Amino acid sequence: MTSRATASPLSLDALREHFTVRPGYLSACMIGVPPREAVEALTADLAAFAEGHRDPGSYGVAVERAREAFARLSGVPADHVAVGSQASVTAGMIASSLPAGSEVLVVEGDFSSMVFPFVVQEQQGRLSVRCVPLDALAASIRPETALVSFSLVQSATGAVADVDAVLEAAAAHGAATFCDTTQAVGWMPVDASRFDATVCHSYKWLCAPRGCCFTTLRPAFAARLVPNSAGWYSGDDVWGSCYGPGMRLAGSARRFDVSPAWQAWIGAAESLELFASADAEEIRRHCVGLADALCRRLGVSEAHSAIVTWPDEDGRAIAALTEAGIAASSRSGRVRVAFHVWNDASDVERVCAALGLSA
CATH class of the missing domain: 3.90.1150.10 (Aspartate Aminotransferase, domain 1)
Structure with missing residues (x-):
């Protein structure tokens, strides 16, 4: 393509x-x-897969095409984008990276992937989670708040968060922001660079196969996170990172990559490039x-x-x-x-x- x-x-x-x-x-x-392009690409890949002799490197090309396209859609450099499979994996990594005793502010009725990972850490005695209505989110941020976790567009209601107010309040109190853009990117312009971290699954508005998820990270915030899902795809040299124990992770957001479900990315590359062009x-x-x-x-x-x-x-x-x-x-x-x-x-x-x- x-x-x-x-x-x-x-x-x-x-x-x-x-x-x-x-x-x-x-x-x-x-x-x-x-x-149609995604369907055609997936159909062709399935036929090639059935014949054997499939080069795994070709799937890596598709992943990078999709990463570049999502970066354009979200207004960030490609090296600020990590790939994965599920939003909850990113949320779990952020939750486990927060210092013990941190307060996390979440939204009442928000999608569970933006809430449960923090509640799990609260049950382990590591974090304190406070839940408030969406329209009270900005006003509820306080000096004790370490992180604000919320969806840009609410899954259950379609309500759009007042991003300007949330970001202003977060900046005033020194809180980091983590935003789920899954129900937004694809139908509305989104500037992910405004947030410390975002996560977006692409099987909804971006019309990609399920299993292709994107995380954007500001470098300063990324430096505070632990890549606890690190594997071969997180390596500085992907194909040279297949065996341990020597570990050299990527210096960019790729160190948070999760090994991709190959076939899904063949379709995702087509869909993401289409929407990035619109x-x-x-x-x-x-x-x-x-x-x-x-x-x-x-x-x-x-x-x-x-x-x-x-x-x-x-x-x-x-x-x-x-x-x-x-x-x-x-x-x-x-x-x-x-x-x-x-x-x-x-x-x-x-x-x-x-x-x-x-x-």
Whole structure:
């Protein structure tokens, strides 16, 4: 694939041409849909895999392509990006690296991967964890707070964090910031350089296979972390680090790399390069425009997020959407729909028709 790094940004219309998605798919917040290039690359790799004689080095090329693309998407140098498989691995590494007695501030109802690793350390008597509502996060940061762990966009509700307020308060009290951008990168512009650390799984809005996760680290914060998952892929010379005990880890964020699930990265490289080539602000306007239009029809407050949720304690709404062939999801007693590049105004109408809302 020819690199799109130096090409003009793809327009939304051009980006949409890379997807073949049936109408009514409103669940990118749960699992994305791969572009045709990713499907073709994975199919070709599977055929080559079946024939044997596969060169493992080719998978390393795909990993680096994906790393470079994610760096462009997140506004950081590639050597600030580590690769892995799960967000909780990064959170666990950060949690175990904090000094004993540190206070960690987390968000009530946040995705568990941003909460449980710190709670585990609290149960071991190492950390103190304080949980507050998202809208109280900035005001709850205090001098004792060592780390603020939160999602940029909440998985259960689609609520977008007030990043400016959180970062201002964290800076005022000397707290580090750790942000999960999984429900953000792909539909909205994200500047990961503003945070001490971020983590992002790419199987949702970035439409990559599951198993490809990215961590960004400011060098000063990275120096405080222990690479407790270090393995051969963390080595300064990857293929020269297959055997111990001599250990020379990479000097960049690669020392936090976790050995990649090879095949997944073949598809991820294609998906990530596609999104890195697109106009992120145009994508945001498109997704939020559709989501806010649905909010108005539902009679709920516009959240200015690509995710729309509303109460559904009895499950009637999700049942109606499913019956109408609409792919949606249900979380924490709320029905959840998400608008991505392949959606358009007709999907808003599908939801409304399924719920019996008049035009």
